[in-house]
Amino acid sequence: MTGAAAPAPIAAPPGCLTGVRVLDLSSYLPGPFCTQILADLGASVIKVEGPGGDAARQLPGALHEAANRNKRSIVLDLKTDRDRELGLRLAVGADVFVEGFRPGVVDRLGMSYTAVRAVNPSIVYCSVSGFGQTGPLRDVPGHDVTYLAASGVLSFPGSWGDRVPRRPGVPVSDLAASAYATVAILAALYQRRDTGEGAHLDLAITDAALAFASVRADAKLDDQGTDHSHLHPANDLFEAADGVTIAIGAVEEHFWERLAALLAEEVPALADPRFGSATARRAAGDELVTLLRRAVRARPAAEWLAAFAAADIPAQRVLSVPEAGRSPHVRARGIVADSGAGRHVVFPVLRDGAAMGRVHSPAPALGAHTEQVLADLLAGKEPW
Incomplete structure (x- = not known):
């Protein structure tokens, strides 16, 4: 019925739900x-x-x-x-x-x-x-x-x-x-x-x-499209030359254009006009993802992340929870x-x-x- 002796009470700072x-x-x-x-x-x-x-x-x-x-x-x-x-x-x-x-x-x-x-x-x-x-x-x-x-x-x-x-x-x-x-x-x-x-x-x-x-479904919940209809080939995880995984989120057209221009330095085929629209990129998604993976594997993660940041491309290294908790950004947020x-x-x-x-x-x-x-x-x- 009884547990260990209760610890000394700790005064809690007031919060929005104090009294509840x-x-x-x-x-x-x-x-x-x-x-x-x-x-x-x-x-x-x-x-x-x-x-x-x-x-x-x-x-x-x-x-x-x-x-x-x-x-x-x-x-x-x-x-x-x-x-x-x-x-x-x-x-x-x-x-x-x-x-x-x-x-x-x-x-x-x-x-x-x-x-x-x-x-x-x-x-x-x-x-x-x-x-x-x-x-x-x-x-x-x-x-x-x-x-x-x-x-x-x-x-x-x-x-x-x-x-x-x-x-x-x-x-x-x-x-x-x-x-x-x-x-x-x-x-x-x-x-x-x-x-x-x-x-x-x-x-x-x-x-x-x-x-x-x-x-992820349509407004009537009648259809959720094909297996890949919710995916974008350039919105995924990619492994760099040193084995570090990078998340890239080039969904909007302006982000794709910057990403393609940057990665085409390693894999020129990424500049192909066939990939010039979101619809076309999805239609050629298997080929495009293969090219993207080849390009990202050409350099270590630190080089790519610096280049992506300079080009204002959404990209982040995949962190563990302890790494995320120690990051300068999370520390600055105070959470x-x-x-x-x-x-x-x-x-x-x-x-x-x-x-x-x-x-x-x-x-x-x-x-x-x-x-x-x-x-x-x-x-x-x-x-x-």
């Missing part, structure tokens, strides 16, 4: 990343974990640490009557409730929207699940890759020449769900100011991914914050020249705040 209280029953990535955004912006977030903790704690890597900073962790076994009652007492004081279970689980735990709304009619209650609370797939299990498949995202090849779907290295559907959940919560809170009414938000991860994928537990990319929007997100505590140990929060709750004090 969030009860977080979600795990893995979609729900926790949403509530971390709210916490970065000043909301007070209490994360409720079962006795075994968020399953993300057991996964390789640092997924839990990446999605749970600025929160407090308490352990409640919601399968017991006592802890279920404590959970509902916490919900009484919350503005936002986020859960990430499969449909039906919160009903069995006694923390459904109906149960929470009975003790807090103005609650903004957000359910994040793979396929949503309704529909024939609502009970089907999944993870990011299956949601990407079901939403159409994986039907698009990523590079010219690909003939099969490629899974993104970043969990696109999970993070899309986090973003939409955050926006929906803030919209519901805004509306509540006028109406006093809460809401039940039903966020399906697959729906969020479909919304992202729809930008990476240091804490005793590592470095964090905070809410990445600047307001009046300063990053809106703040780090006041790293992801908590399991149950680190159980004693403190429950003692306040049982004493009739404000636990937030």
